[in-house]
Amino acid sequence: MTAETINTIAADKIIHPVWVRVCHWVNAVAILVMIGSGWQIYDASPLFTSIIFPRSIALGNWLAGALLWHFAAMWVLVINGIVYKTLGLASGRFRRKLLPIYPSQVFADAKAALTFRLAHDDLSHYNAVQKVLYAGVILCGVVIVLSGLSIWKPVQFQELTFLFGGYDFARYVHFFAMAAIVGFLIVHVLLALLVPKSLRAMVTGR
Amino acid sequence: MRKRIIIPGVDPKLLIKDAAKLMPDPARRGFLRGTASLGALAFLTGCDIIDGDTAEGVLRKISSFNDGAQAALFSRAKLAPTFPDSAITRPFPFNAYYDEDEAPEVDGSAYKLEIAGLVDNKKPWTLAELHALPEVSQVTRHVCVEGWSAIGSWQGTPLSEFLKRIGADTKAKYVWFKCAEGYTNTIDMPTALHPQTQMSFKFDHKILPRAYGFPMKIRIPTKLGFKNPKYVVAMEVTNTDRGGYWENQGYNWFSGL
Numbered sequence: 001m002t003a004e005t006i007n008t009i010a011a012d013k014i015i016h017p018v019w020v021r022v023c024h025w026v027n028a029v030a031i032l033v034m035i036g037s038g039w040q041i042y043d044a045s046p047l048f049t050s051i052i053f054p055r056s057i058a059l060g061n062w063l064a065g066a067l068l069w070h071f072a073a074m075w076v077l078v079i080n081g082i083v084y085k086t087l088g089l090a091s092g093r094f095r096r097k098l099l100p101i102y103p104s105q106v107f108a109d110a111k112a113a114l115t116f117r118l119a120h121d122d123l124s125h126y127n128a129v130q131k132v133l134y135a136g137v138i139l140c141g142v143v144i145v146l147s148g149l150s151i152w153k154p155v156q157f158q159e160l161t162f163l164f165g166g167y168d169f170a171r172y173v174h175f176f177a178m179a180a181i182v183g184f185l186i187v188h189v190l191l192a193l194l195v196p197k198s199l200r201a202m203v204t205g206r
Numbered sequence: 207m208r209k210r211i212i213i214p215g216v217d218p219k220l221l222i223k224d225a226a227k228l229m230p231d232p233a234r235r236g237f238l239r240g241t242a243s244l245g246a247l248a249f250l251t252g253c254d255i256i257d258g259d260t261a262e263g264v265l266r267k268i269s270s271f272n273d274g275a276q277a278a279l280f281s282r283a284k285l286a287p288t289f290p291d292s293a294i295t296r297p298f299p300f301n302a303y304y305d306e307d308e309a310p311e312v313d314g315s316a317y318k319l320e321i322a323g324l325v326d327n328k329k330p331w332t333l334a335e336l337h338a339l340p341e342v343s344q345v346t347r348h349v350c351v352e353g354w355s356a357i358g359s360w361q362g363t364p365l366s367e368f369l370k371r372i373g374a375d376t377k378a379k380y381v382w383f384k385c386a387e388g389y390t391n392t393i394d395m396p397t398a399l400h401p402q403t404q405m406s407f408k409f410d411h412k413i414l415p416r417a418y419g420f421p422m423k424i425r426i427p428t429k430l431g432f433k434n435p436k437y438v439v440a441m442e443v444t445n446t447d448r449g450g451y452w453e454n455q456g457y458n459w460f461s462g463l
Binding site: 067 | 355
């Protein structure tokens with residue numbers, strides 16, 4: 001095989017299998033609804049007096065509406081998340097794509113990225129910064145769902161609430177997990193716009 | 207809107223004030239209309255099949271599905287965590303859809319708890335008779351639908367024992383409560399029979415002050431605060447879901463913790 005044919009095969013290779021793409025876009029809708037309605041719910045009893053989300057960017061218009069959205073989209077987020085994580089673990093994709101993560105590489109790649117010298121030639125291979133961000137946001141997804149459950153059901157799931165430091169503390173965990181996910185989303189969307197072929201790969205798979 | 211019954215011992219001026227507040231403010235009415243387009247966009251990009259009413263209808267259906275999920279999750283054996291007296295939030299917050307100085311002032315000497323529905327003995331109860339019932343105490347967390355919480359101390363008699371005493375049909379589905387200011391609330395029978403569900407006459411071992419629901423509050427530590435009615439003047443055991451003040455405006459019916 002010549003180097004050229006190998007390159008052609010590589011270009012034909014599916015970067016994201018269909019289950020990754022479906023789960024990605026279902027999750028995108030669910031998480032936006034959860035964040036928007038979550039901001040409206042937060043405003044009913046803010047944890048920080050200096051942080052209030054304007055009604056114009058929140059979802060649901062008032063507390064009852066926001067709660068209806070939040071506890072509807074929660075099913076989509078959780079069921080889709082379970083499917084995604086099960087397939088990711090069972091297929092070995094998480095291990096292959098996201099591990100191992102070496103701190104020295106993360107720092108080197110972060111430096112390269114910030115000076116716009118990080119290569120994006122091969123979309124099927126994640127650099128160390130991507131690995132950290134993707135593994136981190138998957139972890140945040142688990143934390144935000146579990147802390148959410150411990151706020152929603154502090155009696156039925158009181159053992160879980162206890163693990164999150166009690167009802168009041170769990171609200172802060174839930175808030176900061178949201179903040180981390182929003183921070184991830186800003187970087188993620190910005191980079192997808194800067195490298196449009198990555199967006200195309202998440203739609204067509206190639 | 208709602209039939210208004212004048213209750214002895216209640217300030218009629220207060221009832222009128224309350225009636226004015228029953229209508230949610232204009233921004234709240236049709237609360238999904240403004241955002242329905244965003245929701246429709248999220249679910250069906252570029253498609254306007256889902257209008258505001260349909261989106262609201264779908265969300266309310268999912269909310270009733272969530273009632274069922276929460277009822278299935280609810281266990282009468284699972285007790286709400288209890289706390290030492292030192293954990294009590296002081297001052298315990300007053301909370302209602304009206305200001306504290308507008309809270310109902312119920313005349314204790316004229317008060318009678320009306321009993322209706324599927325019970326053997328519908329004799330109304332005076333406050334002295336209610337106070338003579340066996341007393342239990344709890345220090346539990348009150349969780350508001352808004353997100354904040356506070357730990358309080360309540361004393362009174364278990365609702366389950368009271369229902370037994372009046373010969374209630376505990377196979378009925380619901381218990382409905384009516385309050386002095388017109389507030390209403392329906393709870394499911396399994397929650398009514400939960401060992402910590404209490405007809406409370408005292409807060410922190412002192413007769414309930416007006417702010418906390420004199421003469422009687424139904425303390426339910428397994429439900430959000432708004433499902434814990436204060437100033438209760440009547441209860442009915444029924445198979446008909448008669449809704450409630452906040453539930454009818456779109457808040458989740460079960461609202462279990």
